[in-house]
Amino acid sequence: MKRCSIIIHSVSGNCFIIGSYLKELMEQRSVDARLYRVEDPDLHIWANKQETTNDFYEDILALPVASLSTLLKSDMVILGSPTRFGNITAEMKTFLDTTLPLSKERSLETKFFACFTSCSHSTCEGAHTLNALIYWSQNMGMLHIPYGVHEEIENLDQPVAGIVHLAGKEDSIRPSEQLGQEMEVYADILSAYIQE
Numbered sequence: 001m002k003r004c005s006i007i008i009h010s011v012s013g014n015c016f017i018i019g020s021y022l023k024e025l026m027e028q029r030s031v032d033a034r035l036y037r038v039e040d041p042d043l044h045i046w047a048n049k050q051e052t053t054n055d056f057y058e059d060i061l062a063l064p065v066a067s068l069s070t071l072l073k074s075d076m077v078i079l080g081s082p083t084r085f086g087n088i089t090a091e092m093k094t095f096l097d098t099t100l101p102l103s104k105e106r107s108l109e110t111k112f113f114a115c116f117t118s119c120s121h122s123t124c125e126g127a128h129t130l131n132a133l134i135y136w137s138q139n140m141g142m143l144h145i146p147y148g149v150h151e152e153i154e155n156l157d158q159p160v161a162g163i164v165h166l167a168g169k170e171d172s173i174r175p176s177e178q179l180g181q182e183m184e185v186y187a188d189i190l191s192a193y194i195q196e
């Protein structure tokens, strides 16, 4: 089976929920899907003061930490990061900055790539985050698979680049059935590239 590594950073749990569901969807489509996290040394502080972090704190910590070998062993890499001022988080950036040798060696060239984000209120700001992640994948020579246009889905509010979740001011609007439909469509598209 081809391997798909989903690597997340998540503080309030939304990227964790999306990543977990995507893993499930990819597994249902005969893909060896695995979920990883990037390191976040401050997460315990957030868990102490924010209920949304506390909800998934142990589940997030239980995930294996992604490394360069995670990327090298994957046929497809999916990155999920919260949006911070229209960009990825410092923690996701720190992980991506460790990949410089892989870009020089072109070790990830021709592997498939996809991405998602969660933000509070702005699909537009989320789209900037997706672009930052895609730009990293282009540096690696990876092949980005977009979400695309889907008129069959009723409430059309996704950028073509990937998945954006809107969590609201308190981060407490968890990914919905609507987003679930969009993710199913995206899982169909993504798995088609690596199904055996």
Ligand SMILES: Cc1cc2nc3c(=O)[nH]c(=O)nc-3n(C[C@H](O)[C@H](O)[C@H](O)COP(=O)(O)O)c2cc1C
Pocket (backbone or CB within 6 Å): 009, 010, 011, 012, 013, 014, 015, 016, 081, 082, 083, 084, 085, 086, 087, 118, 119, 120, 121, 122, 125, 126, 167, 171
């Ligand atoms: C420092 C900071 C900056 C943020 N910037 C944005 C932003 O530019 N646009 C937005 O819609 N949400 C913004 N947010 C909200 C987060 O993207 C939101 O909490 C997201 O759901 C977190 O994902 P998670 O639940 O996986 O941690 C920001 C949050 C923080 C803490």
